[in-house]
Amino acid sequence: MPPRTRSRLILRPMGEEWVLYDPETRDLHALNVAAALTWSLLDGERTLEEVAAVVHREMQQAPDLDVVADHVRDTVASFVDAGLLESE
Amino acid sequence: MRVRFRVPEGQAPPVDVLVRGPDAGVWAKALARLHGTGEVWDARSHRPHRPSLDGSEVDLCVDVADGLMWSVPGGAPASFDDRASFVSALEARISEMILARSTGYVFLHAAGLAGPWGATLVLGASGAGKSSLALAWAADGGAIFGDDVVLLDGSGLVHAHPRPIKVARAQVEAAELDPTTTLEFDSEWSELWVEPGHLAGWADPQPVALVVLARWDPDAPPGGEMIPLKNSEALQRMVRSVLHPADQDPAGTLERCIQVIEEASAVTLWFNTTADALRHLRAIASAAQSATSS
Numbered sequence: 408m409p410p411r412t413r414s415r416l417i418l419r420p421m422g423e424e425w426v427l428y429d430p431e432t433r434d435l436h437a438l439n440v441a442a443a444l445t446w447s448l449l450d451g452e453r454t455l456e457e458v459a460a461v462v463h464r465e466m467q468q469a470p471d472l473d474v475v476a477d478h479v480r481d482t483v484a485s486f487v488d489a490g491l492l493e494s495e
Numbered sequence: 496m497r498v499r500f501r502v503p504e505g506q507a508p509p510v511d512v513l514v515r516g517p518d519a520g521v522w523a524k525a526l527a528r529l530h531g532t533g534e535v536w537d538a539r540s541h542r543p544h545r546p547s548l549d550g551s552e553v554d555l556c557v558d559v560a561d562g563l564m565w566s567v568p569g570g571a572p573a574s575f576d577d578r579a580s581f582v583s584a585l586e587a588r589i590s591e592m593i594l595a596r597s598t599g600y601v602f603l604h605a606a607g608l609a610g611p612w613g614a615t616l617v618l619g620a621s622g623a624g625k626s627s628l629a630l631a632w633a634a635d636g637g638a639i640f641g642d643d644v645v646l647l648d649g650s651g652l653v654h655a656h657p658r659p660i661k662v663a664r665a666q667v668e669a670a671e672l673d674p675t676t677t678l679e680f681d682s683e684w685s686e687l688w689v690e691p692g693h694l695a696g697w698a699d700p701q702p703v704a705l706v707v708l709a710r711w712d713p714d715a716p717p718g719g720e721m722i723p724l725k726n727s728e729a730l731q732r733m734v735r736s737v738l739h740p741a742d743q744d745p746a747g748t749l750e751r752c753i754q755v756i757e758e759a760s761a762v763t764l765w766f767n768t769t770a771d772a773l774r775h776l777r778a779i780a781s782a783a784q785s786a787t788s789s
Contacts, residue, residue: 417749419749419750419753421726421727421730421753421756421757422726422757424726424727426727426730426753428734428749430741430744430749431741431742432741433734433735433737433741434731435727435730435731435734437725437727
């Protein structure tokens with residue numbers, strides 16, 4: 408199943424980075440632009456390959472698609488570890 | 496006797512406390528000084544210009560006739576064995592009631608120091624040195640917003656939560672303050688309440704210029720150390736300092752905190768003595784003023 412972000416989490420820009428905030432636990436996660444874009448694309452419908460393609464297209468000076476896809480997989484894995492995605 | 500505490504929210508009702516017992520007058524005067532907006536009212540007198548007071552329901556009933564206890568309407572009384580814990584718990588309860596009615600403000604567990612460059616927010620857990628820094632700042636002639644709680648409004652300005660500074664008696668003596676100028680609920684107490692009104696007073700609202708994560712540590716390097724703090728770390732500390740229950744945050748709490756962090760500098764202040772900490776804060780102030788004037 409394609410990953411989906413947990414509802415009620417708030418993504419906000421702060422300076423040159425982004426912060427993802429859980430108002431229930433008051434946990435805060437700092438994200439770089441690519442991670443923030445990845446998070447915003449995890450809608451439960453896009454596959455990781457499709458997410459990587461969008462990130463590759465949207466990011467300026469992005470590395471090769473294969474490298475971006477690896478980064479997206481690592482980022483999503485870190486989201487899973489942090490409990491930021493809906494569990495099945 | 497009644498004591499009324501105004502709430503910063505303009506339209507919100509004040510917190511009214513009824514004090515009963517043979518020493519009610521003495522207790523009422525003392526309790527009124529636990530918050531800068533406290534006023535003593537004689538419930539028996541008729542005050543037609545403030546009709547809402549007489550006959551209105553009280554929020555808290557303090558009974559000092561037989562022992563020390565309080566109760567909220569419809570609730571079981573809470574009793575206390577000693578005056579120190581009674582007063583501390585009362586102050587905390589009154590602050591909770593003020594907080595619950597102040598929906599337009601974010602209440603932060605922080606000390607606030609006023610300066611010509613703007614406000615300094617001092618974050619940190621209990622024991623990190625917030626009250627000690629606030630006392631040292633006030634004793635040095637600086638106005639403060641609070642030693643433990645400050646308010647943040649919708650435009651990012653800090654407002655005072657005018658609760659007296661609560662510190663150890665030894666710190667009052669070390670600051671060369673006269674202990675008799677404090678709120679001496681009991682001359683034997685190890686902790687004293689210092690009213691900044693005797694010093695530079697409560698600060699007017701200011702924008703935040705500096706966010707400090709206080710880290711008092713007996714093993715801090717001599718002279719103390721100021722370490723830059725990442726914005727995300729400062730924001731995490733700030734949102735964890737919000738006093739409202741997580742499901743009752745005022746609107747825009749995160750956005751207000753982000754606004755503060757984006758507009759202020761953030762540092763960790765690692766110190767062993769308040770003198771060291773003040774020296775670092777003055778250095779920052781001096782640099783900020785130089786930058787402003789150049």
